[in-house]
Amino acid sequence: MNTYESEREQLEALQKWWKENGRAIISGILLGTIAISSWSSWQVYTTQQAEKASLHYEQLSASVKSNLHEEAIKQGNALVEEFPNSGYAPLASLVVAKVAFQQNEMEKVKAFLQLAIDQEKSEAVQQIARLRLARLLRDEGKWKEAMVFLDGNVGEFSSLYEEARGDILLAQGNPVEARLAYEQTSAGNNRSEGQSRVRVQTKLGSLGKK
Template sequence: MPLDLEEQEQVDQLKAFWAKYRNIITSVLTAALVIYAGFSGYQWWRNNQAIEASKLYNTLVTSIGKGDKEQTLRAADDLEKQYSGTTYASMASLVAAKVSADSGNTDKAIDYLRWTADHASNDAYEALGKLRLVTQLIERGTAKDFAEADDLLKDKPVKGFEALWLERRGDWYLAQQKITDAKKSYEAAWKQLDQTKEFPEEGRRLLKVKLDAVGGVTQ
């Protein structure tokens, strides 16, 4: 059926609009499809990474149960190399650090904790990595170790870890026989705990022991 004049005019306007803007429209649609495809691909990649990382982490847990230190550390190393962006890699490095420290290999433990501090998948694991790294550095006790620990403690504490940061600073002072400074840091940590009700009771008791050892809370 032939179009009337008004309909024909609308068709002509549509054709003119398309002729003028089709390249732009096509480019925008193509870009949108590319972005969507890229996002979908990234999500698939992330999910796949998490699944594969979880399998490797299960291997690590099984190895710990068997007392297989070599397999435990190998699984942790593989997680660091292949799945560094996952939470499993951060957890594995913390576990591997403890296994290494318990077996007397402080240097290896420090290497794992440095990795966690630098590559942790979230703030909480980064904080744990730094705090445990400070502890290992203090225990090793060279001038270089104390300097590195000092630098770590100068970082702004992750929210919720303020008391532990102050406690580690107290440990840092105490290891160098700076009793007055250690006491001030422990006292500041103790006061901070009053604002952190969910802090583990075991942690409170340990801090109290440290504080009592340097003279207790100043009244």
């Protein structure tokens, strides 16, 4: 507002300004209060959901340690369905996939690995799931499908991916290309240390000299 010479003029101007803008201000304050309240409520809700998901994951882990496989699968499935956006969902998918593998329930293995791949919480979990699914499809003789999961970002798992690629190429009857893939593992990172490196060297040895 402008500055007026008398208080009366200022008061009249204030009354006029309030008449024109008061409703909008009140609405803005109410909306702001609602927004703050909604954000606070959302934060509380998110925290509660995270705590519930954490509890479910602890129960799942306990069942796995106790070899309660069927119970673990049920708990993992419930966690993924009830808390799909939590950070525990992709981890639970990996855990349950492993349990299902031990139970020889391969369709469940593939389903849970695919769930881990489809999530967007952790690239590392996606990369592990893709590698495991590729290996599973390789064992089923589905080599082309397996190769699809070996493409894309592999993060710190490049050596393990190249080893899996070499295994598939060898199974397809391409020893030359398989050798190249195995040799790439030594150019990868430290994920190929230890048993993995020894395993690859054994595979290279079985292929003989160039």
